[in-house]
Amino acid sequence: MRTQRLIALSLAAALAAGLAGCGKEQPAVASPTCADLDKVTDPAQRAELLKKCPRSGPVFKPSPKKDY
Numbered sequence: 001m002r003t004q005r006l007i008a009l010s011l012a013a014a015l016a017a018g019l020a021g022c023g024k025e026q027p028a029v030a031s032p033t034c035a036d037l038d039k040v041t042d043p044a045q046r047a048e049l050l051k052k053c054p055r056s057g058p059v060f061k062p063s064p065k066k067d068y
Contacts, residue, residue, distance in 0.1 A: 032040055034053035040046045 032045060032049060034049065037046070037049050037053060040049060
């Protein structure tokens with residue numbers, strides 16, 4: 001009887017601890033990702049993203065051909 005009660009209490013405590021972090025909103029991301037390139041309106045951030053994500057821009061720039 002005591003063992004079942006201890007197990008039930010342990011499971012309830014673990015469940016309460018696991019659910020304690022749910023429901024919080026995610027913090028705002030300071031640096032946008034390549035997926036956010038179309039949404040960025042700041043010219044400085046847009047230029048930085050274009051450097052990081054060159055293929056996401058409006059103009060396609062192919063890689064130079066290489067001979068091995």
